[in-house]
Amino acid sequence: MKKLQIEKLQSEVRQEQLARAALALIAADGLKKLSVARVAQRVGLVPSAIYRHFAGKNELLDAVLEVIREQLHANVAAVSDQTRDPMERLELLLMAHVRLIRENQGFQRVIFSDELDNGLPDRKVRVYTMISGYLKRVAGIVAEGQLSGSIRKDIDPDTVSVMFLGLIQPAAILWHMSAGKFDITRHVNKAWPVFRAAITAQ
Amino acid sequence: MKKLQIEKLQSEVRQEQLARAALALIAADGLKKLSVARVAQRVGLVPSAIYRHFAGKNELLDAVLEVIREQLHANVAAVSDQTRDPMERLELLLMAHVRLIRENQGFQRVIFSDELDNGLPDRKVRVYTMISGYLKRVAGIVAEGQLSGSIRKDIDPDTVSVMFLGLIQPAAILWHMSAGKFDITRHVNKAWPVFRAAITAQ
DNA sequence: GTATATTGTGAATTAGAATTCACATAGTCT
DNA sequence: AGACTATGTGAATTCTAATTCACAATATAC
Numbered sequence: 001m002k003k004l005q006i007e008k009l010q011s012e013v014r015q016e017q018l019a020r021a022a023l024a025l026i027a028a029d030g031l032k033k034l035s036v037a038r039v040a041q042r043v044g045l046v047p048s049a050i051y052r053h054f055a056g057k058n059e060l061l062d063a064v065l066e067v068i069r070e071q072l073h074a075n076v077a078a079v080s081d082q083t084r085d086p087m088e089r090l091e092l093l094l095m096a097h098v099r100l101i102r103e104n105q106g107f108q109r110v111i112f113s114d115e116l117d118n119g120l121p122d123r124k125v126r127v128y129t130m131i132s133g134y135l136k137r138v139a140g141i142v143a144e145g146q147l148s149g150s151i152r153k154d155i156d157p158d159t160v161s162v163m164f165l166g167l168i169q170p171a172a173i174l175w176h177m178s179a180g181k182f183d184i185t186r187h188v189n190k191a192w193p194v195f196r197a198a199i200t201a202q
Numbered sequence: 203m204k205k206l207q208i209e210k211l212q213s214e215v216r217q218e219q220l221a222r223a224a225l226a227l228i229a230a231d232g233l234k235k236l237s238v239a240r241v242a243q244r245v246g247l248v249p250s251a252i253y254r255h256f257a258g259k260n261e262l263l264d265a266v267l268e269v270i271r272e273q274l275h276a277n278v279a280a281v282s283d284q285t286r287d288p289m290e291r292l293e294l295l296l297m298a299h300v301r302l303i304r305e306n307q308g309f310q311r312v313i314f315s316d317e318l319d320n321g322l323p324d325r326k327v328r329v330y331t332m333i334s335g336y337l338k339r340v341a342g343i344v345a346e347g348q349l350s351g352s353i354r355k356d357i358d359p360d361t362v363s364v365m366f367l368g369l370i371q372p373a374a375i376l377w378h379m380s381a382g383k384f385d386i387t388r389h390v391n392k393a394w395p396v397f398r399a400a401i402t403a404q
Numbered sequence: 405g406t407a408t409a410t411t412g413t414g415a416a417t418t419a420g421a422a423t424t425c426a427c428a429t430a431g432t433c434t
Numbered sequence: 435a436g437a438c439t440a441t442g443t444g445a446a447t448t449c450t451a452a453t454t455c456a457c458a459a460t461a462t463a464c
Contacts, residue, residue: 008411008460030316032234035451048454049412057452112314112375114232128379159392162376166368166393173314173371174364177330179323190361191368198400210430210441237421250424251442259422 014053017043019063026064027106031115036060058118061110062126068107069130075100076137086145087200091192093138094167098188101172108172135161142199152201160199167191216255219245221265228266229308233317238262260320263312264328270309271332277302278339288347289402293394295340296369300390303374310374337363344401354403362401369393 009017021042026034036057037047054060079092101107110116111131116123138161145151151160167188175184211219223244227236238259239249256262281294303309312318313333318325340363347353353362369390377386 010461011411014411030319032316032319036453037451045411046413047452048414051453052411109316114234114311114315114317117232117234124379124381128376128384131376131379155396156392159389159396162372162389163368163393163396165372166370167365168368169375170364170367170371174330174333177326177333179326182330187361187364190358191365194357194361194365194400198396213440216441238423239421247441248443249422250444253423254441 011053014043015063016067018050018053018060019067022060022064023067023104023106023110026109027104031109031113034115058123061116061123064110065126065130068110069133071100071107072130072134076134080141085150086141086148087150087196089141090138090145090164091196093141094164094188094192097168098185101168101175102184105176108176112173135165138164145199149201151199155199163195167195213255216245217265218269220252220255220262221269224262224266225269225306225308225312228311229306233311233315236317260325263318263325266312267328267332270312271335273302273309274332274336278336282343287352288343288350289352289398291343292340292347292366293398295343296366296390296394299370300387303370303377304386307378310378314375337367340366347401351403353401357401365397369397 018039022034022039025038025042036050039060040047040050050060054063075096076093079089079096082092083089111127116127135158139157142151142157142160146153146157168184171182171184171187171191174182220241224236224241227240227244238252241262242249242252252262256265277298278295281291281298284294285291313329318329337360341359344353344359344362348355348359370386373384373386373389373393376384
């Protein structure tokens with residue numbers, strides 16, 4: 001008898017598809033409730049099929065991280081295309097970051113969850129590397145601003161980059177915890193001018 | 203035959219003891235790996251004994267949250283005892299917060315974990331309320347500073363309080379992820395002067 | 405078109421962990 | 435001391451979820 005089977009896809013395509021499905025599920029219900037079975041179901045596969053494309057749940061999560069990394073990277077690139085002015089780049093990046101978070105709670109949930117912690121230090125290190133990479137780009141923008149004279153030269157760009165993250169991060173968490181009640185956009189709009197003034201060269 | 207049994211303790215004492223044991227385990231290995239069995243073992247009890255003191259794991263986690271809330275509360279109170287100057291209070295609180303985090307990674311791990319998420323919105327709301335309460339106290343200090351003229355009056359105290367949290371929060375996460383490699387104290391020491399200048403009335 | 409490799413299926417296995425329960429022991433009250 | 439209640443024990447139960455495996459269907463290479 002001929003069994004009806006879902007279309008076969010090449011592993012690379014499936015991997016991407018599965019990673020995005022996983023991220024969507026995480027956004028909706030959190031990492032804790034993410035099961036291999038649910039990811040499979042979401043793309044119309046049977047649980048065991050996952051193992052044709054990933055060695056296990058860990059590798060699937062690695063792929064999810066990769067998706068996030070790419071997205072952050074793309075944000076920086078897009079912003080750099082829009083303007084050459086460092087301060088404007090920071091502002092645009094901030095807004096882009098907020099948008100990213102609002103559109104995809106999954107990011108926060110993935111990055112700050114212990115669920116990722118395997119026991120192996122690998123995973124945590126990977127996330128750290130990913131965030132560090134993002135911060136390094138931000139620090140790069142800051143350094144440009146210092147060179148061009150628009151940003152105070154007496155502050156460490158790395159410090160500024162972490163503070164920059166601090167404009168969004170706690171707000172994102174409050175937003176998430178309050179189920180949308182805390183207005184993250186409003187906060188960022190009010191906090192940015194204060195931050196900008198603090199780093200602007202006089 | 204007479205079985206050797208651990209000393210019996212009143213439920214209230216045990217509850218506190220168990221909550222602290224749980225927090226210690228979370229700090230060490232993360233919320234994901236926290237099992238009722240391990241908590242019991244840590245205080246020399248058998249797993250099922252937990253249920254004499256808590257209705258279930260959820261209630262145990264509630265008790266852990268309570269411990270954290272009390273600690274944050276105590277921090278604000280201690281700082282307010284040390285000085286009456288608002289700006290000094292903020293600085294002391296910042297340092298106290300850093301110390302708290304350094305001494306107890308568990309705090310971060312508990313608060314930002316999806317593990318807490320039951321499905322019931324209860325838990326998330328509770329954590330949100332807890333953090334909001336902390337932020338309200340910070341905002342209160344800021345408002346005092348505005349009254350006494352040391353802090354700019356054109357910034358919303360609530361915004362400042364979230365930014366204040368932003369001085370520590372991302373740093374704490376980086377510190378945690380980097381297994382101590384990222385120097386949170388150094389960051390805060392460099393970021394604080396920038397932040398202080400940003401909110402100081404001129 | 406046929407052989408071969410790749411991808412999908414369904415059932416079974418395994419493991420970890422929460423929870424329950426009948427029984428045992430220790431405090432406490434009189 | 436006797437009785438009652440609170441706390442601790444150990445075994446059994448149940449559930450969830452990851453993972454494995456033999457087999458089936460599909461795609462790809464020749």
